[in-house]
């Protein structure tokens with residue numbers, strides 16, 4: 001966390017989008033992983049990100065949640081800059097407290113679920129409402145039960161992650177993110193670690209969430225899902241967003257989406 | 269956000285679909301059961317039976333030889349096993365081991381956290397400490413603490429550069445052999461425990477920390493609710509191991525007349541020359557203490573295994589043999 005001061009950040013861009021990613025630059029050592037990535041997500045939109053392995057999709061999501069520092073550009077949620085504060089004309093990384101307050105508003109669902117193995121499904125979901133939102137125990141548990149029921153897990157409150165199928169675990173993980181009532185939920189390949197027969201239940205839970213009006217950014221190779229549920233589809237290659245547009249154009253007759261169609265042909 | 273309320277009605281469908289899944293599961297459970305009920309023949313383990321017989325004969329032979337040995341006086345062993353000086357030494361050994369382990373655990377946690385701190389100074393100091401204490405023999409450290417008065421004859425609180433002294437004592441009156449023993453064993457133990465804890469912390473994957481951070485927890489909450497409970501499960505077996513080593517290593521403090529079990533035994537056989545009998549008395553007590561530790565460790569492991577996939581922890585005494 002040393003290079004963050006006095007880097008060429010673009011100051012101020014008056015956007016009204018819920019989430020605006022503007023010329024974000026990210027390096028690992030000498031290697032540029034995100035090369036001036038820009039896009040906007042409106043409230044209630046589902047933004048689907050496609051792209052080959054290693055193109056920087058996970059890194060982009062991790063940068064949005066400030067799990068990785070960025071080296072240029074800016075990310076704003078509801079107009080507020082994420083991860084960095086201006087101090088005397090310079091940008092400095094947020095401290096632990098500021099960053100955690102910011103992350104409350106961003107949910108994240110991981111490829112490998114990352115459930116807490118020592119906690120039951122209910123405890124996994126109730127932990128953050130209790131400890132971060134400071135709800136009392138019974139309120140936190142009531143909220144957790146409510147949300148777990150909406151993803152079809154009403155009978156699994158006291159199951160530990162090791163006792164659940166992959167699809168059930170991922171639904172717990174979705175509930176764990178959603179219970180915090182975030183402004184946006186980021187999904188990093190939520191179904192690619194699942195057995196094929198378990199993919200459907202997770203996609204269904206995500207579809208319900210989208211229909212409820214949640215803003216979502218989804219990295220996934222489920223093209224059918226992107227077509228049905230997505231409002232925007234973008235293709236990422238080598239750290240850049242090379243094509244983006246609404247799914248009916250991208251997968252339909254729209255001009256200028258040759259690379260996306262080529263990519264889709266390769267993965268199906 | 270009111271969004272989730274809308275989800276509530278639609279969630280019904282999902283619940284139904286998951287019930288279908290369960291019925292499906294039961295069906296496959298039944299087909300599996302009929303498979304398991306098929307008789308399966310087991311192979312005779314001739315090798316194991318043969319080696320069992322040989323081992324039993326050998327062990328019995330050694331026992332009989334020891335029992336018949338005229339140089340071992342059994343009534344002496346029985347006489348000293350519960351004698352006052354032995355029991356007092358036993359108490360000192362237990363107190364020493366527990367006190368040193370507490371020092372080792374508390375200080376070890378500090379060292380492990382310092383070691384992985386972003387603050388380079390802490391990380392280097394911790395590394396130096398571990399390097400120094402693991403790199404020198406425990407016996408040297410014990411003798412050093414026992415003779416600390418040679419280095420600092422007085423302990424004093426005073427303002428440097430003046431003659432104003434608030435408090436001063438002879439080091440030997442404060443650092444008794446017992447305290448020197450706790451310091452030596454505890455500070456040494458801390459270096460080893462620090463490595464145990466560091467391993468435990470490293471074993472909790474970055475994915476767990478990421479997930480907790482993404483929920484809006486700050487660093488301390490991540491440690492408190494996610495990392496430490498999982499690390500605890502991992503560090504219990506090696507910590508039990510450390511404690512067993514410490515119980516036995518505490519016998520080294522007999523070199524500074526620490527008053528422990530072995531010191532008492534040595535004192536007694538120095539006058540009555542029943543060396544072997546008294547060493548057997550000591551051995552009986554040490555093996556009793558380590559056995560109790562096995563059992564304690566087993567119960568800690570069971571308690572900390574919350575959420576772990578079902579494993580057979582088995583009988584605490586014979587687990588390593590399975």
Ligand SMILES: Nc1ncnc2c1ncn2[C@@H]1O[C@H](COP(=O)(O)OP(=O)(O)O)[C@@H](O)[C@H]1O
Pocket residue numbers: 028033051052053054055056057058059060
């Ligand atoms: N922690 C890291 N250190 C160094 N390089 C990394 C790290 N994480 C990812 N990378 C590199 O960044 C690139 C993009 O990775 P990633 O964002 O995981 O791609 P994707 O999710 O699109 O498959 C890859 O070349 C990967 O090797």
Ligand SMILES: [Mg+2]
Pocket residue numbers: 057058059188189
């Ligand atoms: Mg990825």
